[in-house]
Amino acid sequence: MNTAYKDWESFQEDMVLAGITPVDTESSSVPTHHLLELCYIPPYNATVVQKLLDQGALLMGKTNLDEFAMGSGSTDGVFGPVKNPWSYSKQYRERQRHDEHGDSHWLITGGSSGGSAAAVAAYTCFAALGSDTGGSTRNPAAHCGLVGFKPSYGLVSRHGLIPLVNSMDVPGIFTRCVDDTAVVLGVLAGHDPKDSTTVQDPIKLPMILGEMDVSRLCIGIPKEYLVPELSSEIRSLWSQAADLFESEGAKVIEVSLPHTCYSIVCYHVLCTSEVASNMARFDGLQYGHRSGIDVSTEAMYAATRQEGFSDVVRGRILSGNFFLLKENYENYFVKAQKVRRLIVRDFMNAFDSGVDVLLTPTTLSEAVPYLEFIKEDNRTRSAQDDIFTQAVNMAGLPAVSVPVALSNQGLPIGLQFIGRAFCDQQLLTVAKWFEKQVQFPTIQLQDLMDDGSLVLENGKLTSVSLT
Amino acid sequence: MSVQASPTLFMAMATAATATSAHPDVVSIARVAPPSSLRRTRSKEMWARALRVRFPATLNRGRGFASKAGPQGKVQEAGQGTHSPRLATQGAGRVPAAKIEHLERLALVNFGSREAVARLEKAIAFADQLHAVDTDGVEPLESVLEDRCVYLRSDNVAEGNCTEELLRNSHHVVEEYFVAPPGNISLPDLVNKTPSPTAE
Numbered sequence: 109m110n111t112a113y114k115d116w117e118s119f120q121e122d123m124v125l126a127g128i129t130p131v132d133t134e135s136s137s138v139p140t141h142h143l144l145e146l147c148y149i150p151p152y153n154a155t156v157v158q159k160l161l162d163q164g165a166l167l168m169g170k171t172n173l174d175e176f177a178m179g180s181g182s183t184d185g186v187f188g189p190v191k192n193p194w195s196y197s198k199q200y201r202e203r204q205r206h207d208e209h210g211d212s213h214w215l216i217t218g219g220s221s222g223g224s225a226a227a228v229a230a231y232t233c234f235a236a237l238g239s240d241t242g243g244s245t246r247n248p249a250a251h252c253g254l255v256g257f258k259p260s261y262g263l264v265s266r267h268g269l270i271p272l273v274n275s276m277d278v279p280g281i282f283t284r285c286v287d288d289t290a291v292v293l294g295v296l297a298g299h300d301p302k303d304s305t306t307v308q309d310p311i312k313l314p315m316i317l318g319e320m321d322v323s324r325l326c327i328g329i330p331k332e333y334l335v336p337e338l339s340s341e342i343r344s345l346w347s348q349a350a351d352l353f354e355s356e357g358a359k360v361i362e363v364s365l366p367h368t369c370y371s372i373v374c375y376h377v378l379c380t381s382e383v384a385s386n387m388a389r390f391d392g393l394q395y396g397h398r399s400g401i402d403v404s405t406e407a408m409y410a411a412t413r414q415e416g417f418s419d420v421v422r423g424r425i426l427s428g429n430f431f432l433l434k435e436n437y438e439n440y441f442v443k444a445q446k447v448r449r450l451i452v453r454d455f456m457n458a459f460d461s462g463v464d465v466l467l468t469p470t471t472l473s474e475a476v477p478y479l480e481f482i483k484e485d486n487r488t489r490s491a492q493d494d495i496f497t498q499a500v501n502m503a504g505l506p507a508v509s510v511p512v513a514l515s516n517q518g519l520p521i522g523l524q525f526i527g528r529a530f531c532d533q534q535l536l537t538v539a540k541w542f543e544k545q546v547q548f549p550t551i552q553l554q555d556l557m558d559d560g561s562l563v564l565e566n567g568k569l570t571s572v573s574l575t
Numbered sequence: 576m577s578v579q580a581s582p583t584l585f586m587a588m589a590t591a592a593t594a595t596s597a598h599p600d601v602v603s604i605a606r607v608a609p610p611s612s613l614r615r616t617r618s619k620e621m622w623a624r625a626l627r628v629r630f631p632a633t634l635n636r637g638r639g640f641a642s643k644a645g646p647q648g649k650v651q652e653a654g655q656g657t658h659s660p661r662l663a664t665q666g667a668g669r670v671p672a673a674k675i676e677h678l679e680r681l682a683l684v685n686f687g688s689r690e691a692v693a694r695l696e697k698a699i700a701f702a703d704q705l706h707a708v709d710t711d712g713v714e715p716l717e718s719v720l721e722d723r724c725v726y727l728r729s730d731n732v733a734e735g736n737c738t739e740e741l742l743r744n745s746h747h748v749v750e751e752y753f754v755a756p757p758g759n760i761s762l763p764d765l766v767n768k769t770p771s772p773t774a775e
Contacts (some may be wrong), residue, residue: 151740261719275718304725305718373704380698384682391683393753395744404760410683422684423691427698429682430670443705445715450708452716487698504719529719 148395154268155300156237156279163295168233171223174486175418176387177239177272180247180493181481182222184420190222191215192252192475193230198552199518215475215519218248218493221280225252228282229551235292238280241272242375242490243470243497245280246509250470250522253511253551255539257281257289260530261504262307264293265300273382274305276501286510286540290315293532307530315533320541323357328463332368333496339473341515342523346469349512349523352545353467363463365454370447371499372491377431377444378502383421384428390416420486452503459528465538466526468496470509474519496524506532508539511548520548670696680762 153161161167174184182190194200195214204213217225221238225248228236238245240258249256257280264279271277279296283289294315299308329350334343354360392398392412399411417425431440458466471493481489500507506529509522525542527535675692679685686692738751747754 148744149740151737151744262723299726301726301728304727305720306726307720307723308726367708370705370708373702376698377702377705393745393755394741398746402756404762405756405758406683406760406762408756410685410762413683414685414687417684419687419691422687423694423698425682425684426678426686426691426695427702429678430674430695430699431702433678433681440702440705442715443708443710444702445717446710446713447705447708449713449716450710452719485694487694491701 155265156296159295171227173223174220176421177220178420179219179486180490181216182219190217190226192217203518213477216478216481218251220244222248224282228254236282240280241277242494242501246470246497249509251475253520255283255286255289256509258507260506264296265303265306267302271386273379286543290317290536317537317540320537325358326462326464327353327358327360328363328458328466330365331362332365333468337472342469345512363458367450367454371451374444374447375498377440380424380428381431381441383424387425448502455503468524470522470524474515506535510539510543512546
């Protein structure tokens, strides 16, 4: 990659960067429910960060997310919730009632990598990194009108990505167009000796996406993804997308993934179990927040974790520990692992029947207002919102959310393409073709600067560069 | 993209003719029958039951599901409108107080409130849907890379010498040691319960 090519990158706080603390220097009153509080200075860089730095990328900063990447709204982070830049777009605001002044009806970004999505959507940087364990990159990408890419498990190094679910986590990439994703992926992909779950297959780099002959493509539409909760607008766009491929000569067929309805349940068990294990390292002894209680090690650990973890995180740890109890291990954890194999087989059968790429919705609806989102708790929301995205993580397949059109409210809607394992380049080629057909509009934020009546919190305006 | 009905794949997939739409100018595509188990078992009645939590210490009603041996149930084909077993009605999803304490000791994390216990019970009830899947003869999947021989590096020291950076992250360090409070002391109830979810 040309060293003169300077990209501005952001990545979220659960990736480590040597020497930099995840601190918001402008805010002095940050709640302390975060074990990796304002005092953890990582002594090393995540591999994906290092690779970008080696290519001359300029690091903009670290972004907000749901705490420990648990959530589907980016509303449960210690630094507060993330606001979707589309809340302030001309396209959205002109369709709202004009008497809605003030900032109380802003929309969520989706999650958990909402901060990274917001950063790219607001044109503050060229690209951003997130994580994707159950859809945490694709979900906010759909809500923020971005390309959100989840690589094949094993393609991109997880060294330095604070683990949530080791068997499903991958770093995710946010960009405004598919070509940019290919550029970033070309830098990040490849075997890393520090992460033995990266495969050693040779990868053709740089990743250049060529033209595609759509007439040779077979698109699969999984019928079980047509759920009643899916918004009618997204349903319609999904259908139109299928028609688009068909009209260009592609073969579009219905496929079945019979275990789809169990997928979110299986994910829930495996996720909480691995989380219980992964969060065990946070005891306050070697890094992170440490409680003042020091009457015994156990007391100190318990108090530290009580103070340092939010309700969401604690809830998942406790659920995970329940499923891992000796009496429950076979019936829950192992059972979920078996169901996981069935889900993987479903995908394999679909691809073996000649399908190249699956086409599905990414989210059930467009971004919702924060005040509405928080009416349900984190676990319920995650179970609802991850429905189209988490099965992909269980199978380790690559997937990408591509922005398609604006809803009636003027908000972005994305659709998801799922590819075969390690066929990331082919997947992106299909996505690039599709992106060119739909011509998704650019966010119009110019009003934000011109409108003197819009006052954000603390009287500060977010600086947005549109160049 | 203009929004119009498309008489293709999606019409063919629908089995019911009802079409409802929140947007009058959007022609929605007819609905399919709802996926069987997931929708029904997440009913309000089930969650309401789970929320009516009392902790009768004397009534050691364990988790009925844990005592069942082996995988059970028939395969639930999605979208076929079959009934899924309402497993949540058995044992009403209550976790005994002793189990709660045990989990808190294992996790070194406090439930902290009755709501947290209720959330756990909801989570368990949610997970119970897995028992409807027939997994006879299916091996557990641990990693999607199971068919590959993954890389193991040789056991040589390649990096290190970052003692200072590592020690810098700890709150309590003496010379090159992390300092821990005394061990071998069991957790006092005082620290871990704020307030106790089992107290009435």
